[in-house]
Amino acid sequence: MKTRRHFLTSTAALTAGAWVAPRFAIGQSGRSANEKIQLAFVGVGGRGWDNLNALGGEDIVALCDIDDQRAAGAFERFPKAKRFRDYREMLDKMGKEIDAVVVSTPDHSHFPATMAAMELGKHVFTEKPLAHNVWQCRALKRGAKHYGVISQMGNQGHATEGIRFVREWYEAGVLGQVTEVLAWFTGPDFNGPYFRKPDAMPPTAQPVPDTIDWDLWVGPHVGKVDYNPVLHPLTWRGFFEFGCAELGDWACHTLDAPFWALNLGMPTVVEAEKREGGSTLFTPDSSQIRFEFPARGDAPPVTLRWHDGNLRPDLRPEWGLKELASDGMIMVGDQASLMTGGRPDSPRLIPQDLWNEFRKDIPERKIPRVGKGGHYKEWTDAIRGDGPMPGSNFDYAAELTEMTLLGVMAMRFGGRIEYDASSMKITNRPELNEYLKEPVRDGWVYGEKI
CATH class of the missing domain: 3.30.360.10 (Dihydrodipicolinate Reductase; domain 2)
Structure with a gap:
């Protein structure tokens, strides 16, 4: 008998735009097609908070953010979800309990968080723009196919x-x-809230608040980066x-x-x-x-x-x-x-x-229409096997x-x-x-x- 994990992974082998025969169980016999997907979130403030609210009806099993203060609302709303600052640790410790990962970090961290999840066979929803450089776009496109996952970029207009x-x-x-x-x-x-000019370039170093793990925010970036609230x-x-x-x-x-x-x-x-x-x-x-x-x-x-x-x-x-x-x-x-x-x-x-x-x-x-729930439900339906591959899957999103x-x-x-x-x-x-x-x-x- 196929396991829950086997089913969730196998649905991702569908090609872009192909329609999927409906599935009536996520894995174990007798389970409903409406069984909740076990989701982990990387970044839960800003767009992460919006994505969390939109997908909050699923089973939220893990929340990861480098800023405890910004994440406080998410931690309070989902008290049963395990908390992390480092998504690498989250994936290492909870890989078997996670079906899919939502990535809502600054642009320079989209790629490593998304690829790390795909390498474990996790379906992925990543905010736009998909990546920070061209090679990353192409690697994510290859990765989604190689690891057989359902992918979606968060450009809801698609x-x-x-x-x-x-x-x-x-x-x-x-x-x-x-x-x-x-x-x-x-x-x-x-x-406005999204752009602010620094007092100097690079921005003047300031003390890192206790609630922030600044090294994790810097993430894959090479070179010294001092904390300044103009960056985060x-x-x-x-x-x-x-x-x-x-x-x-x-x-x-x-x-x-x-x-x-x-x-x-x-x-x-x-x-x-x-x-x-x-x-x-x-x-x-x-x-x-x-x-x-x-x-x-x-x-x-x-x-x-x-x-x-x-x-x-x-x-x-x-x-x-x-x-x-x-x-x-x-x-x-x-x-x-x-x-x-x-x-x-x-x-x-x-x-x-x-x-x-x-x-x-x-x-x-x-052209077939996407129903109520938009690009979020398009993604979760595809994971369950109840719909086509999302329109802004990485085949398309990487090129855009x-x-x-x-x-x-x-x-x-x-x-x-x-x-x-x-x-x-x-x-x-x-x-x-x-x-x-x-x-x-x-x-x-x-x-x-x-």
Whole structure:
């Protein structure tokens, strides 16, 4: 008879997008298909707290966080869950009691926590962006297949009906040939909760609070890093050694629809056309990044521009818009243009009169929809064998993130980057290739054998 562990692992062998015959027991005979999945969480503040609340109906068996104070709410809500600061210890001690792991750490720690879980056959849900460098993206993609696990990146827009509309309308020929994509986002807001400028670079050393294990926060990063509250919590995003700036924070939402619908693949050129403030260590105040994607079969080349800070695309008369919202995306076609917000939830054609006419006869819905519960239930259903592999599984999410990280590199170092995806090399500036696979501190090396 198959055990619970055998069943949970075997369901992960499904290929991306394949539908799964329903299962009516997680393992031992007589158990319900609704049996709870045993979850462990790495990072339980910030996005971790949101993910914990969304998945709190499962069996929460372990909580791991380097900050006892930030984790206090999670510890109180789930008093039976075992507590850890080091996820390596958690996985070592509780591996047999864990079915799946949710990773909600700063960007630089996504990869080792996720790979460590996969190496033990654990299903994984990892916040966006999936990883901190290109090699990590590719290793996670290989790892999910090699270890046979159900994977999901936390870009919830990929589970919406809106993104399915975008692809269906494009494939129905509504937009015609799309040759340009424009995207924008208001941040970084240095007075908000997620970005803050340091008093010096590197930030001035301050005493580490007793509630924080700073060495574990530094994790895989090579080199001395002094504690400063500008790094933890939340505002690590602006520091390129730990986060991926506004582009890394939002491209996996805002660029998800065009990347998927147009099947863009990897750009051959990424260039920072504008870049105000910042340095190679800290995010600029604003930027404009151009991506050049080659033709794909009968589809023409595409130019994509990302704008953030105080930069926006210029309004065009044919759009019929008085102004642009604070964030959004426009796919420019030769038959029509399509606009979304910062996430792909509510697409519409522009101008308004075209949209009004189009809504009278919307193309057939051909792509299966994700029901109530969104990308969380999509993941847990796949683990149970009750649904398809999640849409933002690592096969897809790794490529979306790789494209994003190339843009982050242009934002960080400025200028033009010419990229050969087949060899994973920057061909015109070889000195930047070391950032495609960053060095790792001893004790945090994962994924080298797959």
